[in-house]
Amino acid sequence: MRPPKRLRRRVKSAALLALCAVAVLITLLPLASILFECLVNGAGAITPAFFLKNPPAPCNPAPGVTCPVGGIQDAIVGTLLLVVVASLIALPIGILAGIYLSEFQDRPLARPARFLADVMTGIPSIVIGVFVFGIFLFFAQEGWISSFSIVSGFTGAVALAVIMIPVVARTCEEALRLVPTSIREASLALGIPRHRTILRIVLSAARGGVITGALLAVARAGGETAPLLLTAGFTTGAITGLSGWTPSLPVLIYQFSAGGYANTTQLAWGAALMLVLIMLLISVGARLALRNRFGGRTA
Amino acid sequence: MTGDKLVVENLNAWYGKTHAVQDISLSFPDKRATAIIGPSGCGKSTFIRCLNRIHETQPKARAEGKVLLDSQDVYADDPTEIRGKIGMVFQRPNVFPTMSIYGNVAAGLKLHGGYSHDEMDRLVIESLKKAALWEEVKEKLDQSALQLSGGQQQRLCIARALAVQPEVLLMDEPASALDPISTARIEDLIFDLKNQVPVVIVTHNMQQAARVADRTAFLYLGKLVEVAPTRDLFERPTEKLTESYITGRFG
Amino acid sequence: MAGARVERKALSEELNTLRENMQTIATLSVQAIERAVAGLDSPDAAVVGDVSAIDREVYGLKERIVRNCVETIALHAPVAKDLRTITVALEVTTDLDRIGRYAKDIAESAHELHREGDGRESLPKLREMGSLTVGMIRTAVNAYLAGDATSVSHIHSDDDAVDRFHDELFQLIIDGMARRSVTPRTGAECILINRYLERLSDHAVNIGEWVVYLVTGERPVRLPRRPSPPPP
Numbered sequence: 168m169r170p171p172k173r174l175r176r177r178v179k180s181a182a183l184l185a186l187c188a189v190a191v192l193i194t195l196l197p198l199a200s201i202l203f204e205c206l207v208n209g210a211g212a213i214t215p216a217f218f219l220k221n222p223p224a225p226c227n228p229a230p231g232v233t234c235p236v237g238g239i240q241d242a243i244v245g246t247l248l249l250v251v252v253a254s255l256i257a258l259p260i261g262i263l264a265g266i267y268l269s270e271f272q273d274r275p276l277a278r279p280a281r282f283l284a285d286v287m288t289g290i291p292s293i294v295i296g297v298f299v300f301g302i303f304l305f306f307a308q309e310g311w312i313s314s315f316s317i318v319s320g321f322t323g324a325v326a327l328a329v330i331m332i333p334v335v336a337r338t339c340e341e342a343l344r345l346v347p348t349s350i351r352e353a354s355l356a357l358g359i360p361r362h363r364t365i366l367r368i369v370l371s372a373a374r375g376g377v378i379t380g381a382l383l384a385v386a387r388a389g390g391e392t393a394p395l396l397l398t399a400g401f402t403t404g405a406i407t408g409l410s411g412w413t414p415s416l417p418v419l420i421y422q423f424s425a426g427g428y429a430n431t432t433q434l435a436w437g438a439a440l441m442l443v444l445i446m447l448l449i450s451v452g453a454r455l456a457l458r459n460r461f462g463g464r465t466a
Numbered sequence: 467m468t469g470d471k472l473v474v475e476n477l478n479a480w481y482g483k484t485h486a487v488q489d490i491s492l493s494f495p496d497k498r499a500t501a502i503i504g505p506s507g508c509g510k511s512t513f514i515r516c517l518n519r520i521h522e523t524q525p526k527a528r529a530e531g532k533v534l535l536d537s538q539d540v541y542a543d544d545p546t547e548i549r550g551k552i553g554m555v556f557q558r559p560n561v562f563p564t565m566s567i568y569g570n571v572a573a574g575l576k577l578h579g580g581y582s583h584d585e586m587d588r589l590v591i592e593s594l595k596k597a598a599l600w601e602e603v604k605e606k607l608d609q610s611a612l613q614l615s616g617g618q619q620q621r622l623c624i625a626r627a628l629a630v631q632p633e634v635l636l637m638d639e640p641a642s643a644l645d646p647i648s649t650a651r652i653e654d655l656i657f658d659l660k661n662q663v664p665v666v667i668v669t670h671n672m673q674q675a676a677r678v679a680d681r682t683a684f685l686y687l688g689k690l691v692e693v694a695p696t697r698d699l700f701e702r703p704t705e706k707l708t709e710s711y712i713t714g715r716f717g
Numbered sequence: 718m719a720g721a722r723v724e725r726k727a728l729s730e731e732l733n734t735l736r737e738n739m740q741t742i743a744t745l746s747v748q749a750i751e752r753a754v755a756g757l758d759s760p761d762a763a764v765v766g767d768v769s770a771i772d773r774e775v776y777g778l779k780e781r782i783v784r785n786c787v788e789t790i791a792l793h794a795p796v797a798k799d800l801r802t803i804t805v806a807l808e809v810t811t812d813l814d815r816i817g818r819y820a821k822d823i824a825e826s827a828h829e830l831h832r833e834g835d836g837r838e839s840l841p842k843l844r845e846m847g848s849l850t851v852g853m854i855r856t857a858v859n860a861y862l863a864g865d866a867t868s869v870s871h872i873h874s875d876d877d878a879v880d881r882f883h884d885e886l887f888q889l890i891i892d893g894m895a896r897r898s899v900t901p902r903t904g905a906e907c908i909l910i911n912r913y914l915e916r917l918s919d920h921a922v923n924i925g926e927w928v929v930y931l932v933t934g935e936r937p938v939r940l941p942r943r944p945s946p947p948p949p
């Protein structure tokens with residue numbers, strides 16, 4: 168009886184392994200193909216001018232017509248601006264919310280808050296865009312802001328912040344929860360007051376997870392297109408601070424890829440490549456942040 | 467003659483509905499080590515955690531009664547202040563993972579505020595010496611606390627607790643996670659420490675209580691069964707229950 | 718798991734073995750002294766041999782018991798009653814060994830006495846004292862084996878009676894030697910037997926006191942003793 172049983176087991180193991188490997192490959196296929204397409208199509212756009220000039224008038228190459236190449240400078244700056252302002256709003260609020268959810272679990276507000284945060288991470292970003300737009304519209308109707316400011320960099324940043332906050336809050340909460348209770352007890356037992364225990368000891372112990380959560384939220388915000396369409400607008404001109412229409416990479420890609428004009432399409436591919444590379448950089452950064460500063464171990 | 471440093475009167479404690487500590491009155495003399503022994507679940511950990519008010523940090527935990535440190539009721543005011551006066555060492559070493567060895571020992575001082583650099587250095591060195599750890603770590607004070615062995619980490623926790631100069635030291639099964647040599651080191655430590663600070667040690671290892679404590683209290687199902695000088699308790703206990711437990715014939 | 722009684726089997730077994738050994742050595746020691754005291758009556762030459770044999774056995778058993786007790790302490794770190802059981806066994810086994818030795822000495826002295834042939838004056842008194850002493854030893858040993866502290870409550874007064882007997886007899890023998898109604902040899906052997914019996918009763922008291930400690934954990938209060946005449 169023995170040889171057939173052993174052989175059967177081995178065959179089954181090998182078959183399962185093969186199946187899993189194929190599944191993994193299929194999973195990686197879209198990612199690989201995206202990277203490939205972006206590289207192939209977008210690499211050509213990456214020139215010094217790409218970073219220094221603004222988008223040109225759309226045109227198609229024709230005999231006797233040389234299309235200007237242009238660049239996406241302000242779109243890059245715009246994305247940075249939007250993300251930075253959104254982070255300045257969302258990170259403090261999100262981290263404090265995460266602290267509340269983790270450290271004050273027994274308060275009555277905690278369970279509903281957690282539930283709402285989870286719901287919010289699932290709300291389509293276009294809906295959030297509409298919501299924020301609606302609020303600023305209301306402000307303008309009340310006369311608190313000028314109607315020119317409804318669609319602006321600031322509005323876009325607020326929309327991104329609203330998307331980021333629940334993500335930051337939940338990842339921060341999870342990171343804090345991973346810190347063992349014994350650490351908190353050790354700190355309290357030394358006579359360290361609770362607020363210092365949370366801010367200086369627990370948060371510090373969880374900082375790898377918190378930073379990762381923040382970076383992932385930033386990455387998500389940087390890639391959102393739909394809300395920015397409504398709230399930040401788009402322009403091929405120069406940025407005029409946060410109060411005007413602010414271009415961004417995702418919106419640029421949207422605007423230029425459907426145009427059908429060769430030069431702007433090329434810029435769109437270049438922008439897509441940039442966006443993908445930035446996302447990759449942030450993911451790598453998040454992984455590095457998980458390492459304990461004393462080297463090697465994850466926090 | 468040593469007076470009583472810590473006096474417990476009619477202490478009751480609950481976890482939700484469970485009445486874990488039932489009307490215990492006990493006193494702890496100064497400059498002595500007192501051991502609290504008893505089978506698992508007898509409430510000894512809960513009891514000791516009520517003394518520095520760590521018990522109440524757990525959800526649904528409640529305590530009633532009087533705990534007097536030098537005649538001042540520990541439950542009267544803000545717990546933070548009293549926790550600075552009653553130190554605690556836990557069952558498993560719980561060093562702060564993101565801090566260096568120096569940082570760990572100084573944590574209580576730094577986050578309390580009001581100490582100069584020199585004072586902190588002095589207290590850190592003194593505490594590490596009292597915890598018999600100085601020689602082993604003096605060359606690597608700024609390295610991570612996590613690279614120390616289990617026994618060393620526990621001694622680090624002891625140093626950390628001592629740095630804030632507590633008036634009483636509580637130890638909740640401090641050696642139960644350690645190997646015999648580390649355990650023996652910690653027992654020697656307690657032997658020296660008790661002359662400076664009264665020590666209350668919870669242990670499930672009776673032999674440890676016998677080796678280390680001047681007085682031993684036996685708890686069973688939340689109640690205090692017997693308390694006596696250790697020599698007397700282990701030679702001729704008064705209660706049958708105590709005799710059953712310490713001779714290991716429990717049923 | 719709940720409700721199952723913990724027995725500490727290894728230690729229990731050692732304590733059982735100890736109890737059996739103590740039973741044996743106690744029985745042997747009592748046998749030895751009974752034989753020796755009975756030998757005060759009859760000039761049976763076999764008495765010395767018999768008692769010596771028992772004494773040797775007692776000694777060997779004592780050595781074994783002591784070794785086992787030390788090992789048990791090393792291995793099991795006994796406390797409370799277990800600890801008292803072992804320490805009392807160590808003490809009592811010494812007393813029993815001494816009882817065996819004195820029994821042999823009495824048998825030898827009695828043999829000499831019978832050879833001399835003129836112990837008529839002292840022998841009845843010695844026999845009386847002997848049976849008192851044997852009674853005390855039996856009481857103490859039985860109390861020990863039964864773990865009963867109450868039956869030894871009068872052991873100190875019994876000992877006082879034996880002491881008084883000893884003093885009277887001592888004087889009697891001295892007077893006899895002075896009057897030359899007994900030979901020096903006879904007188905000497907009688908004094909020795911007198912002394913052995915008195916010492917034996919002390920050992921019985923020791924055993925009694927250890928029984929009290931075993932049961933209560935307290936050492937009994939010793940009454941002040943009357944001064945004894947100087948040893949031979």
